Amino acid sequence: MSNINQDNSIRDESTLEKGLNEDEFNHSLASPLPDTKEPHSLQNSIAVNDKPASKTKLIISKFLITIGLVLGIFVGSMSETAVSTITEVIGSDLKSYGSLTWIAGGYLLTTVASTPLFGKLSDIFGRKPIEFFSIALFAIAGIGGGGIMSMSFVMVSDVIPLENRSTYLSIISATFAIAQILGPIIGGALAEVSWRINFYIQLPLCLILLLLVVFVLDLPKSEGNILSKVKRVDFLGSLTLVLTIVSFILATNWGGKDYAWNSAPIIVLFVLMAVFFIAFIIIEWKISPEPVLPSRVFVRNVVLSLTASFCAGAVQFVAIFYLPVYFQFVHGATPSESGYRLIPFLAIISICCLSSGTLIKIFKTIRGVMWVGGAINIVGTCLVAFWRQNATLAEQVIFILLNGIGLGLIFQLVIFTCTLSVAPEDVAIASGLFTFSMNIGGVVSLAIAGSIYNNVLSNQILEKLPEYVPKDLLDPQIAGTLSEANKELLKTCYHYAFQYAYICVIPFAIILFISVLGLTKLEIPGTKIQASGH
Numbered sequence: 117m118s119n120i121n122q123d124n125s126i127r128d129e130s131t132l133e134k135g136l137n138e139d140e141f142n143h144s145l146a147s148p149l150p151d152t153k154e155p156h157s158l159q160n161s162i163a164v165n166d167k168p169a170s171k172t173k174l175i176i177s178k179f180l181i182t183i184g185l186v187l188g189i190f191v192g193s194m195s196e197t198a199v200s201t202i203t204e205v206i207g208s209d210l211k212s213y214g215s216l217t218w219i220a221g222g223y224l225l226t227t228v229a230s231t232p233l234f235g236k237l238s239d240i241f242g243r244k245p246i247e248f249f250s251i252a253l254f255a256i257a258g259i260g261g262g263g264i265m266s267m268s269f270v271m272v273s274d275v276i277p278l279e280n281r282s283t284y285l286s287i288i289s290a291t292f293a294i295a296q297i298l299g300p301i302i303g304g305a306l307a308e309v310s311w312r313i314n315f316y317i318q319l320p321l322c323l324i325l326l327l328l329v330v331f332v333l334d335l336p337k338s339e340g341n342i343l344s345k346v347k348r349v350d351f352l353g354s355l356t357l358v359l360t361i362v363s364f365i366l367a368t369n370w371g372g373k374d375y376a377w378n379s380a381p382i383i384v385l386f387v388l389m390a391v392f393f394i395a396f397i398i399i400e401w402k403i404s405p406e407p408v409l410p411s412r413v414f415v416r417n418v419v420l421s422l423t424a425s426f427c428a429g430a431v432q433f434v435a436i437f438y439l440p441v442y443f444q445f446v447h448g449a450t451p452s453e454s455g456y457r458l459i460p461f462l463a464i465i466s467i468c469c470l471s472s473g474t475l476i477k478i479f480k481t482i483r484g485v486m487w488v489g490g491a492i493n494i495v496g497t498c499l500v501a502f503w504r505q506n507a508t509l510a511e512q513v514i515f516i517l518l519n520g521i522g523l524g525l526i527f528q529l530v531i532f533t534c535t536l537s538v539a540p541e542d543v544a545i546a547s548g549l550f551t552f553s554m555n556i557g558g559v560v561s562l563a564i565a566g567s568i569y570n571n572v573l574s575n576q577i578l579e580k581l582p583e584y585v586p587k588d589l590l591d592p593q594i595a596g597t598l599s600e601a602n603k604e605l606l607k608t609c610y611h612y613a614f615q616y617a618y619i620c621v622i623p624f625a626i627i628l629f630i631s632v633l634g635l636t637k638l639e640i641p642g643t644k645i646q647a648s649g650h
Contacts, residue, residue: 184328186287188247188268190295191254191321197299197462198314201440201455202307208592209311227265227555234263240348240406243271244329251325254318264325265551293466300440300458304451350404356396357408361559363389368563372571409549413542418549420631421534424486425550426557427628428523428530431497433558434565434621435461435519438614439500445610446505460513461520468524476529483635486529490629493522497625501618505611522625526632533635561621569617576609 199206238246250263306313367385371377400407439461440454449457468489476482496518503515531550538546577586581602589595595606 180328180332182287184325184332185268185271186291187321187325187328188251188264189291191318191325192265192268193292194295194299194302195318197296197436198303199437201300201304201451201458202311202314203437203441205307205311205451207590234267237349238267243267247271248326248329251322251329254322293462293469297459297462297466300436300455300462301452302455304440304453304455307451348406350399350406350408353396353399353404353408356392356399360389360392360396361556363392365559365563368567369570371567410542410545413538413545413549415537417537417635418534418546420634421530421537422549422553424526424530424628424631425534425553426560427624427631428493428526429554429557430561430624431493431519431621431628432465432523432554434561434618435500435516437562438565438569438617439516442610442614446607446614457509457512461516464517464520465524465527468521469528472525472528475525482529482533483632486526486632486635487629489522489525489529490625490632491522492518492525494622494625494629496520496522497618497622501615501622505608526628530632557624561624564620565617568620569613572616573609573613576612577606580605580609 234246234250246263247267250267254264303314306317363385367382367389370385371382375381400409401411436458439458440449440451443449443454443457444451472485475485479485496515499515500519503512507515531547534550535543535546573590574586577584577589581589589598589606595603598606
């Protein structure tokens with residue numbers, strides 16, 4: 117570990133004193149710290165000379181590549197939030213109201229499973245083929261989203277010169293933020309015509325991405341034959357990881373609703389989850405020659421940063437998917453209206469992420485900003501979980517804003533801490549682990565929240581509307597035939613279901629705060645700012 121400390125000190129000093137000026141350092145805090153290696157810059161990816169025509173070609177190529185990277189992030193991240201406002205519409209159309217948690221967790225599950233694998237595949241087979249495959253796959257199924265997102269960040273380090281990289285990363289971070297905000301709005305608006313348009317609209321965007329990859333992006337091909345490359349892929353590790361997550365989601369989704377918690381199917385699923393997880397750990401740390409999650413990066417600050425990322429994702433995704441459902445069922449909002457009501461939460465997260473660099477320059481501490489963010493997040497999460505059914509819109513907005521401010525102050529600073537705490541050659545892995553842990557936190561919390569939501573809703577309906585079968589009242593058409601008094605009782609049932617589902621993320625908010633408290637500090641060479649380090 118002492119060697120890593122020494123390497124980090126050298127890297128920090130050279131990066132901050134030589135590679136970044138004051139403004140760029142501020143940008144780097146809002147984006148993953150780029151790898152110091154520069155294998156293939158944009159200038160090398162395009163054959164140019166000193167002629168004006170070639171310089172014009174370089175400018176055009178820079179623009180097109182930037183569009184490609186930005187579009188990839190936009191498509192992938194918008195898909196995550198667009199579905200949040202259309203779950204009720206999908207459930208109504210497909211007559212499958214009890215499976216709404218799968219709509220929320222299904223996309224995240226495939227993203228979680230594919231993100232580390234696509235990153236490793238790109239190291240083995242090359243960036244361009246894997247990016248092409250990810251886009252083509254995403255046009256058919258959501259699993260390609262993990263590849264598009266991860267490859268967009270990885271290729272910044274491949275094609276953008278070091279002196280310009282922080283600017284491009286800031287552009288991509290801003291794109292991610294904008295897509296997160298626009299997703300629920302676009303999703304809700306299109307759902308009022310047809311929810312399927314949300315998925316059809318991605319096809320032309322994927323086609324544009326494919327054309328840019330084929331005709332603009334020029335990266336060196338990987339060496340070696342196909343067989344040698346296939347042997348390097350960690351198929352067993354990826355498979356056991358997916359099986360672990362699927363077993364957990366099935367158990368929490370079926371438990372208490374389709375099967376009793378102590379029934380054989382649920383017990384077997386939990387046992388399988390434990391077995392697959394142990395197998396995954398053994399494969400990654402003892403068997404696989406090129407694991408998707410190498411053990412050497414799991415030093416103290418990385419573990420704490422990933423724990424914080426996991427918990428932040430758990431809080432964020434429950435808010436993104438269950439707040440619109442609450443607004444629609446309890447307050448009668450349309451899908452587009454519920455999307456508008458989610459804007460304060462997503463917008464304040466984006467604003468705080470982008471301004472976190474300025475805050476640490478003002479207060480001269482990274483950990484202090486994260487501590488404040490963690491505390492605010494606990495307060496905001498509790499306020500949302502316990503708000504009254506008749507809370508005013510102003511009260512709801514204030515509580516949601518507090519919840520978002522806490523998350524926004526932590527997100528980018530945690531990833532900066534994570535990448536600062538590893539050796540230079542592991543920066544890309546650390547960045548990928550951050551995204552991976554955040555998404556898997558969302559998968560876990562959505563599974564838990566979904567199980568609680570379904571069980572509480574059924575019990576509340578049986579208690580307050582005993583003359584009805586709970587499953588029948590999940591159909592909006594049947595619910596619409598209720599008397600006004602019974603409609604109000606049904607809204608109360610949905611309110612309590614949401615409340616208990618949101619209460620389940622309070623422990624995640626507390627663990628998030630404890631995680632950032634445990635980060636050790638290190639004064640970044642060349643600055644007076646204290647960062648987290650060993």
